[in-house]
Amino acid sequence: MNSNRSSREALFREDEISLQWMTSETVGLFAATNEQIAIARHVLFDGWRKRAFERDEAPPADLAGACKFASLFFKIAFGGRIxxxxxxxxxxLKDRTIDLSNQQQFRGVGHDESFFGNEEHLDSMRSCLPRVLIWISALDALLSRRIWSSIHVGYGIEHPRRDRSAEYEWxxxxxxMFSPRYRVLRDALMANGFEYTVIGSSLCFRRAGVNVWYQCGSPPTQRTLDLLRPYSQFTLKTEKTCHEVISDRLHRSTDEVLSQILAAFEVQAQALLEPA
Structure with a gap:
């Protein structure tokens, strides 16, 4: 996979970690129910112990020193601000203070605007991102498959009960939130020469032999299947190429998402011109 495609498919990039992003209320990937936050804390602790092992350090007894990792992990997973x-x-998160690292000795520490978000702090936060994204992937796998008994048995901590209603409402x-963004992207694609059509129940945009399929979540159907996850994405495909998925991300502008779709389109269209 080339670097441009990797950037287009990235869940989150280092350059997106800014003071404005950290201190703004954002939407995460998962519903912040008590149960799912508890699962996230286990994933964090497991990852923190693996980090210590990789660095030839003694296994940590708790999450002391993990606050930058923990706060970044929580914000990407559940939203809110840091x-x-x-x-x-x-x-x-919605005026609720959450310390995923559970460091009680720092309770009452406020917000220092003179320190928070300076270049040294931002560089430190960005350095945490590669490992945090690995933990996000681990959390996603657990929540998608709804299997985590080995984690809570291993650490001996009882989990809160699952709140399906809260998951559905979130x-x-x-x-x-994706609906108005889709309408903007639809109109922009048509303004860029794509033809809009409906094939069966699927929405498709076509240009120069490239199909751009649109898919999005349907919460009522997903609740029946126990696959609750909001999403909005465009899948590009031709008869000669592998597909590429461009996901709409709420922390990115529709202009940036459109640019990613058009860049992927150029790659796919160029492949059609190459000899077999």
Whole structure:
């Protein structure tokens, strides 16, 4: 996979970690139910212990020193914003303070605007991202398959009960955020020469032999299948090429998503011109 395609398919990029992003209320990938936050804490602790092993350090007994990793992990997973000071940082989600690293000695630490988001701090946060994205993938796998008994048995901590209603309400709320963005992207694709058509129940945009299929979540159907996850994506494919998926990300502008679709289109269209 080339670097441009890797960038287009990236869930999150280092350059997207900014003071504005950290301190703005954003939407995460998963519903922030008590159960799923508890699962995330187990994933974090497991990843923190693996990090210590890789660095030839003693296994940590807790998440001391993990606050930058923990707050970045939580924000990408569940949204909200990050606050803190030099000593410690934490998450705030709808006015609820959450410290995924569970460091009680720092309770009461406020938000230091003179420290938070300076270049040294941003560089430190960005350095955490590659490992955090591995943990996000691990969390996604657990929540998608609904299997985590080995984790909570291993650490001996009882999990909160699953709140399916909250998961559904959050999924429906976030899925609705994609609808106006899709209309903007649809109109922009048509303005860029794509023909809009409906094939069966699928929406498709066509130009120069490239099909761009649109797919999105349907919370009522997903609730029946126990696959609640909001999403909005465009899949590009020709008869000669492998498909490429461009996901709409709420933390990115529709202009950037459109640029990613058009860049992927150029690659696919060029492949059609090459001899077999």
């Amino acid at each position: 606050e803190g000071a030099h000593e410690h940082q934490f998450n705030v 999924t429906a709320e976030v899925q609705a």
